[in-house]
Amino acid sequence: MAKTVLDFERPIVELEKKIDEMKTVMQDLEISDEIDALEAKIEELRRSVYSNLTRWQKVQLARHPDRPYTLDYLGKVFTDFTELHGDRHFGDDKAIVGGFAQLEGRTVMVIGHQKGRDTKSNLYRNFGMANPEGYRKALRMMKLAAKFGKPVITLIDTPGAYPGLEAEERGQAEAIARNLFEMAQLPVPIVVVIIGEGASGGALGIGVGDRILMLENTWYSVIAPESCSSILWRSWEFKEQAAEALRLTAPDLLEQGIIDRIVPEPMGGAHRNPSEAAMLLKTVLVEEITQLSKMKPEPLVKQRIRKFSAMGKVSE
Amino acid sequence: MAWFKRSNSSITPSASKREVPDGSWVKCESCGEMMHLKQLQAACYTCIHCDASFRINSREYFSFLLDQGSFSEHDRKMRSTDPLKFTDTKRYADRIKATIDKTEMYDAVRTGMGKIDGRQVSVAMMDFGFIGGSMGSVVGEKISRAIDRAIKNRCALIIISMSGGARMMEGAFSLMQMAKTSARLSQLHAAGLPYISLMLDPTTGGVTASFAMLGDFNIAEPKALIGFAGPRVIKQTIGRDLPEGFQRAEFLLEKGFLDLIVPRKEMHKTISKILRMLDE
Numbered sequence: 064m065a066k067t068v069l070d071f072e073r074p075i076v077e078l079e080k081k082i083d084e085m086k087t088v089m090q091d092l093e094i095s096d097e098i099d100a101l102e103a104k105i106e107e108l109r110r111s112v113y114s115n116l117t118r119w120q121k122v123q124l125a126r127h128p129d130r131p132y133t134l135d136y137l138g139k140v141f142t143d144f145t146e147l148h149g150d151r152h153f154g155d156d157k158a159i160v161g162g163f164a165q166l167e168g169r170t171v172m173v174i175g176h177q178k179g180r181d182t183k184s185n186l187y188r189n190f191g192m193a194n195p196e197g198y199r200k201a202l203r204m205m206k207l208a209a210k211f212g213k214p215v216i217t218l219i220d221t222p223g224a225y226p227g228l229e230a231e232e233r234g235q236a237e238a239i240a241r242n243l244f245e246m247a248q249l250p251v252p253i254v255v256v257i258i259g260e261g262a263s264g265g266a267l268g269i270g271v272g273d274r275i276l277m278l279e280n281t282w283y284s285v286i287a288p289e290s291c292s293s294i295l296w297r298s299w300e301f302k303e304q305a306a307e308a309l310r311l312t313a314p315d316l317l318e319q320g321i322i323d324r325i326v327p328e329p330m331g332g333a334h335r336n337p338s339e340a341a342m343l344l345k346t347v348l349v350e351e352i353t354q355l356s357k358m359k360p361e362p363l364v365k366q367r368i369r370k371f372s373a374m375g376k377v378s379e
Numbered sequence: 380m381a382w383f384k385r386s387n388s389s390i391t392p393s394a395s396k397r398e399v400p401d402g403s404w405v406k407c408e409s410c411g412e413m414m415h416l417k418q419l420q421a422a423c424y425t426c427i428h429c430d431a432s433f434r435i436n437s438r439e440y441f442s443f444l445l446d447q448g449s450f451s452e453h454d455r456k457m458r459s460t461d462p463l464k465f466t467d468t469k470r471y472a473d474r475i476k477a478t479i480d481k482t483e484m485y486d487a488v489r490t491g492m493g494k495i496d497g498r499q500v501s502v503a504m505m506d507f508g509f510i511g512g513s514m515g516s517v518v519g520e521k522i523s524r525a526i527d528r529a530i531k532n533r534c535a536l537i538i539i540s541m542s543g544g545a546r547m548m549e550g551a552f553s554l555m556q557m558a559k560t561s562a563r564l565s566q567l568h569a570a571g572l573p574y575i576s577l578m579l580d581p582t583t584g585g586v587t588a589s590f591a592m593l594g595d596f597n598i599a600e601p602k603a604l605i606g607f608a609g610p611r612v613i614k615q616t617i618g619r620d621l622p623e624g625f626q627r628a629e630f631l632l633e634k635g636f637l638d639l640i641v642p643r644k645e646m647h648k649t650i651s652k653i654l655r656m657l658d659e
């Protein structure tokens with residue numbers, strides 16, 4: 064299978080390949096010491112590479128084409144996923160998927176952006192860029208969860224809400240605004256997880272919740288670094304600087320008090336070991352949902368609004 | 380040398396469009412005709428020849444929307460802390476300082492209490508001249524407090540939007556102001572109080588996708604550009620020209636996202652009538 068390898072991943076991947084070759088080709092020879100030494104070297108290399116990633120490199124990891132998407136997590140973290148479709152007004156947006164699923168025996172509503180893996184599936188999913196009907200479908204499913212008293216988990220992974228002509232005609236802005244307004248008052252727990260890209264209003268449109276989590280190698284900001292570069296620098300060439308300036312990584316947002324927790328990923332990123340990534344996410348989700356489920360709706364909503372009200376820094 | 384020159388004081392290059400210039404004679408950018416400043420003011424800053432709305436600031440707008448002398452400003456000096464220490468081609472901190480000096484505003488919104496035909500209202504208006512009317516932490520906080528004042532005083536809320544959207548230089552903080560203001564509006568809604576959202580030219584991005592679209596009454600001035608994505612971005616995405624009148628107020632009314640399009644000269648009367656009917 065053709066895997067995408069990012070520039071900074073290359074030395075590690077090459078060493079790993081070398082070990083695999085040695086293991087298979089020279090099975091009978093006495094080279095285990097050599098392999099051990101090489102493995103130690105890889106471990107060291109991994110540590111030095113992944114603990115020193117620039118913000119732009121993290122953006123690249125968040126967009127890695129082999130990274131697990133919402134439906135991958137739905138298969139690995141949850142059981143009995145029953146996908147629900149449509150916003151009951153216009154259509155079924157394929158860029159947002161959702162439905163009831165079980166998390167360790169507890170029924171939850173899971174809603175997330177869905178990207179495709181190749182050209183065909185990306186066109187089908189519109190590259191994870193939702194239209195208004197996607198946000199309205201998400202809201203419909205959240206209200207369904209509220210009706211039955213089930214917690215909501217949203218998984219965010221989008222390059223942005225779709226900036227198309229029909230999206231405007233059908234009220235992209237209204238759809239997102241409505242979700243922010245309604246999610247603030249939803250009387251069931253909401254856990255939000257950024258699993259890849261969290262670009263602007265398109266991400267926030269399913270991003271209001273009681274606990275906001277980010278996977279280790281993801282980004283979340285008001286604008287994508289390239290677009291920021293094109294507007295403020297008047298050129299697409301300053302994306303690295305824009306990524307640095309926006310402070311958009313998980314540790315940045317934790318420091319800013321905007322997210323509550325970072326979910327660890329396997330060494331090298333979720334795409335290097337999707338099953339392990341899913342287990343790490345599952346552990347955290349079970350913990351968070353168990354905690355939040357103890358709260359009554361009224362204090363839950365009050366606390367959620369207080370949480371968002373505290374965001375921002377001003378001087379007076 | 381690039382074939383275009385960037386404007387370095389504002390994120391949108393057309394900030395000076397139809398702005399009221401100094402001096403007592405003014406020219407309408409739409410029709411090119413001249414008129415005296417007093418004539419312009421008497422016509423609520425619309426052209427006496429072609430009715431085009433001039434792009435005006437909050438002080439000028441309040442002059443005909445609110446009862447004479449009824450406005451009292453709140454949180455006037457609240458300002459940005461530059462929480463990310465953001466720098467692009469220049470430091471955000473310097474940009475703010477320069478804009479404060481130029482506009483005599485501390486950020487992109489003016490908020491306070493006022494009266495419309497004797498009825499108390501909590502009012503907020505964005506100022507496009509302050510970094511494109513963009514929403515960062517200060518705008519979000521001041522609007523949230525304006526919502527709280529409406530709840531506390533049991534009165535209507537009026538937010539007048541004119542903005543390029545969320546402010547990039549405060550990163551995720553700016554984004555979260557969308558959630559913050561919308562959450563607070565849900566409290567106003569629960570309190571059963573009216574919210575009139577008035578959208579001026581232009582209202583786009585994160586402002587449209589939060590409080591601007593959430594009015595009990597969504598009102599716009601004629602021809603105002605209102606949208607989520609800007610026309611340039613949409614054109615790039617779809618690879619063809621946009622239809623005439625796309626994203627203009629008349630288009631939004633047709634698509635079902637506005638209640639009313641009201642000419643500026645009738646704005647005070649229309650809003651006053653709505654408030655009166657809700658009271659009676």
